[in-house]
Amino acid sequence: MKDAIRIHRRHFLVGAAGTVSAGALGVSAPALGQDGGLPPYAQWKEAEALIVHSQNTMETKRGVISTSVVTPNDVVFVRNNLSPPGEEIVADRDAWEVSFEGVGEARSMSVGELKRLGVGTVATVLQCSGNGRGLFDHEASGSPWVTGAAGCVIWSGVPLQAVAEELGGVSDGAQYITSTGGEEIPEGLEAKDVIVERSVPLDAMENAILAWEMNGEPIPRAHGGPLRMVVPGYYGVNNVKYVKRVAFTAEQTDAKIQASGYRVRPVDVGGAPDQPSMWEMKVKSWVTHPLMDTESGRVQIHGVAFGGVNPVEKVEVSTDGGETWQDASLIGPDLGRFAWRVFVLPADLEPGTYTITSRATDTEGNVQEQSTEPNHRGYDYSGWDRLAVEVTVA
Amino acid sequence: MKDAIRIHRRHFLVGAAGTVSAGALGVSAPALGQDGGLPPYAQWKEAEALIVHSQNTMETKRGVISTSVVTPNDVVFVRNNLSPPGEEIVADRDAWEVSFEGVGEARSMSVGELKRLGVGTVATVLQCSGNGRGLFDHEASGSPWVTGAAGCVIWSGVPLQAVAEELGGVSDGAQYITSTGGEEIPEGLEAKDVIVERSVPLDAMENAILAWEMNGEPIPRAHGGPLRMVVPGYYGVNNVKYVKRVAFTAEQTDAKIQASGYRVRPVDVGGAPDQPSMWEMKVKSWVTHPLMDTESGRVQIHGVAFGGVNPVEKVEVSTDGGETWQDASLIGPDLGRFAWRVFVLPADLEPGTYTITSRATDTEGNVQEQSTEPNHRGYDYSGWDRLAVEVTVA
Numbered sequence: 001m002k003d004a005i006r007i008h009r010r011h012f013l014v015g016a017a018g019t020v021s022a023g024a025l026g027v028s029a030p031a032l033g034q035d036g037g038l039p040p041y042a043q044w045k046e047a048e049a050l051i052v053h054s055q056n057t058m059e060t061k062r063g064v065i066s067t068s069v070v071t072p073n074d075v076v077f078v079r080n081n082l083s084p085p086g087e088e089i090v091a092d093r094d095a096w097e098v099s100f101e102g103v104g105e106a107r108s109m110s111v112g113e114l115k116r117l118g119v120g121t122v123a124t125v126l127q128c129s130g131n132g133r134g135l136f137d138h139e140a141s142g143s144p145w146v147t148g149a150a151g152c153v154i155w156s157g158v159p160l161q162a163v164a165e166e167l168g169g170v171s172d173g174a175q176y177i178t179s180t181g182g183e184e185i186p187e188g189l190e191a192k193d194v195i196v197e198r199s200v201p202l203d204a205m206e207n208a209i210l211a212w213e214m215n216g217e218p219i220p221r222a223h224g225g226p227l228r229m230v231v232p233g234y235y236g237v238n239n240v241k242y243v244k245r246v247a248f249t250a251e252q253t254d255a256k257i258q259a260s261g262y263r264v265r266p267v268d269v270g271g272a273p274d275q276p277s278m279w280e281m282k283v284k285s286w287v288t289h290p291l292m293d294t295e296s297g298r299v300q301i302h303g304v305a306f307g308g309v310n311p312v313e314k315v316e317v318s319t320d321g322g323e324t325w326q327d328a329s330l331i332g333p334d335l336g337r338f339a340w341r342v343f344v345l346p347a348d349l350e351p352g353t354y355t356i357t358s359r360a361t362d363t364e365g366n367v368q369e370q371s372t373e374p375n376h377r378g379y380d381y382s383g384w385d386r387l388a389v390e391v392t393v394a
Numbered sequence: 395m396k397d398a399i400r401i402h403r404r405h406f407l408v409g410a411a412g413t414v415s416a417g418a419l420g421v422s423a424p425a426l427g428q429d430g431g432l433p434p435y436a437q438w439k440e441a442e443a444l445i446v447h448s449q450n451t452m453e454t455k456r457g458v459i460s461t462s463v464v465t466p467n468d469v470v471f472v473r474n475n476l477s478p479p480g481e482e483i484v485a486d487r488d489a490w491e492v493s494f495e496g497v498g499e500a501r502s503m504s505v506g507e508l509k510r511l512g513v514g515t516v517a518t519v520l521q522c523s524g525n526g527r528g529l530f531d532h533e534a535s536g537s538p539w540v541t542g543a544a545g546c547v548i549w550s551g552v553p554l555q556a557v558a559e560e561l562g563g564v565s566d567g568a569q570y571i572t573s574t575g576g577e578e579i580p581e582g583l584e585a586k587d588v589i590v591e592r593s594v595p596l597d598a599m600e601n602a603i604l605a606w607e608m609n610g611e612p613i614p615r616a617h618g619g620p621l622r623m624v625v626p627g628y629y630g631v632n633n634v635k636y637v638k639r640v641a642f643t644a645e646q647t648d649a650k651i652q653a654s655g656y657r658v659r660p661v662d663v664g665g666a667p668d669q670p671s672m673w674e675m676k677v678k679s680w681v682t683h684p685l686m687d688t689e690s691g692r693v694q695i696h697g698v699a700f701g702g703v704n705p706v707e708k709v710e711v712s713t714d715g716g717e718t719w720q721d722a723s724l725i726g727p728d729l730g731r732f733a734w735r736v737f738v739l740p741a742d743l744e745p746g747t748y749t750i751t752s753r754a755t756d757t758e759g760n761v762q763e764q765s766t767e768p769n770h771r772g773y774d775y776s777g778w779d780r781l782a783v784e785v786t787v788a
Contacts, residue, residue, distance in 0.1 A: 066610060067513050072610045121461050214465055
């Protein structure tokens with residue numbers, strides 16, 4: 001009864017995810033729209049706002065992300081590496097236990113205890129490593145996300161730093177924060193092969209929180225409640241759901257998801273620990289409006305932009321496929337360096353066909369790339385070329 | 395079908411609105427909890443998060459407001475002066491027409507046209523003028539709200555300034571922005587007596603937007619969709635729903651809701667245009683946790699604070715009914731001067747009984763009052779005395 005049924009509100013009038021034009025941009029339209037319906041644990045989601053790729057992967061339609069900065073829970077994408085635990089996991093949220101290792105006094109603490117230790121709130125872009133996979137040519141395995149495996153969420157929880165201090169500090173020699181998810185290991189499989197256990201560099205602790213709240217509500221089961229590790233500026237997979245163990249470790253975990261999974265390498269090369277891990281996110285932006293053909297005249301081109309761990313410095317918009325660029329305005333509240341910013345450029349468009357795209361620059365001078373080199377698993381296509389949309393103005 | 399049915403998620407474990415202790419604080423417990431169920435237009439709301447005072451007045455439970463700054467749509471309070479229009483009003487949102495008067499070229503514009511003119515996003519505290527009415531002794535008529543006729547919302551729409559410019563500018567002599575709601579006037583009543591038509595000073599235009607989006611979703615019908623006048627820093631009534639007319643006028647409207655309603659005057663004195671109107675909000679704060687009896691030890695006391703049109707400078711917390719005060723920390727993203735801030739004070743509480751309250755100060759040096767003088771209609775009780783909660787620590 002914790003994540004009960006909801007009939008969608010039909011608020012969303014638009015929201016095509018696959019508006020990238022095949023011909024003009026040289027990319028085949030990704031396989032979208034096989035709406036098999038929402039799985040039981042996500043029945044409360046806004047069905048019309050989502051593309052259901054599978055029972056554990058649901059993408060937010062591109063046009064659903066609008067100009068109000070925060071992505072409402074009921075439209076945030078879902079991506080689970082393993083099936084989520086049953087409803088009982090959120091039956092008594094405060095009783096959920098998480099064990100801490102690699103600290104002065106290793107022990108377990110309940111969510112109820114953590115809530116007494118401290119409170120921190122942070123807005124972050126939550127983005128799946130594979131967001132944009134559908135824009136690569138090489139048909140990498142995995143969901144063919146375009147832009148919609150991303151949202152901007154406000155989390156509340158306890159700063160991890162406060163927990164470590166309470167437990168006597170981090171042990172000497174620790175270099176990573178290793179978090180383990182509480183999903184059940186499917187029968188017949190080796191835990192090491194499928195367990196969601198991720199290590200991130202220790203310096204991520206400065207901003208990490210153990211979160212129990214997502215956009216003002218207890219974290220829904222679909223999103224990792226009762227407790228989720230939130231590592232601001234890092235790809236989604238590092239934000240471990242149903243977190244049951246946090247260890248400060250000298251080495252990265254040897255779980256497959258860390259050792260060979262989520263490693264950036266050339267196409268057809270196997271994953272290995274010496275390859276870059278999907279940790280800090282790249283600077284990226286995309287247009288969310290217009291996506292469909294429109295009438296001539298003044299059009300407000302808008303979208304979202306973020307810099308991973310760095311704030312966005314500026315966003316440029318092109319209506320001619322990158323030949324010329326104009327500075328867009330950043331509007332609305334600035335939720336901090338880990339959140340995305342909404343950008344807007346008013347443009348007077350005569351009848352014709354336009355290839356509209358955006359290019360973000362962060363405060364460190366990192367510029368969103370034009371094109372993303374293929375990588376075996378199709379991680380994070382960030383190129384402004386294929387993130388473009390083609391719009392006909394009548 | 396626009397605002398269809400939703401079965402609540404039962405996310406909320408706590409949330410007593412009436413935790414004010416009658417004895418200690420000298421106030422009778424307001425009449426709460428007559429949960430008659432949500433009306434059809436608000437079926438999609440989180441039933442367990444709300445106290446249904448009537449079919450047009452629903453209060454957010456005090457403990458539901460937590461530390462993530464933004465109040466999700468499904469828990470935002472509802473207060474309609476007239477019954478909301480039928481579902482047809484949101485059937486074709488972009489087709490909704492609003493007429494503009496008192497400008498160079500008076501004419502109507504559709505929401506679709508407005509969306510082409512400009513985009514602005516602002517976070518505001520939305521608070522009913524009567525929030526806190528239940529804390530007065532004199533049993534003013536109206537809903538006995540305690541703290542829950544308030545939320546913090548992110549709106550997107552077109553800046554009113556951009557609309558005025560498009561229409562040739564505001565006419566000479568205009569001193570007010572007068573907005574008219576699109577509710578149907580009940581048969582047999584004089585329009586002037588019941589119409590929702592509010593005037594605010596022209597200088598509010600600097601921040602006002604005509605909004606179509608609320609927290610990332612098209613504004614629900616319960617909250618004024620398809621289009622709402624948002625006047626940041628002003629009490630809720632000035633944020634006219636279903637806005638169908640915006641006039642720049644030399645005088646305030648003579649509608650009853652403006653001329654004699656929402657006027658601050660002594661108890662048993664009638665309303666009149668020379669009395670202060672419920673425009674800019676006062677500096678105010680309240681504790682949202684703890685509200686219930688708790689165990690001894692470290693407790694994170696948290697709540698929300700805002701300054702109307704001014705940013706919050708500081709918040710102090712007292713655990714002894716105002717005898718002594720300690721500075722709380724403001725945490726999380728700062729959404730701008732019209733939003734509220736979340737404050738937190740860690741406190742080590744021994745067994746005993748505590749009267750916990752908070753006191754906000756804005757950047758202009760305005761300090762939240764200790765007690766609020768009774769006024770006829772019971773508007774905005776902001777005193778930290780009766781906003782206190784009594785908590786027993788075991």
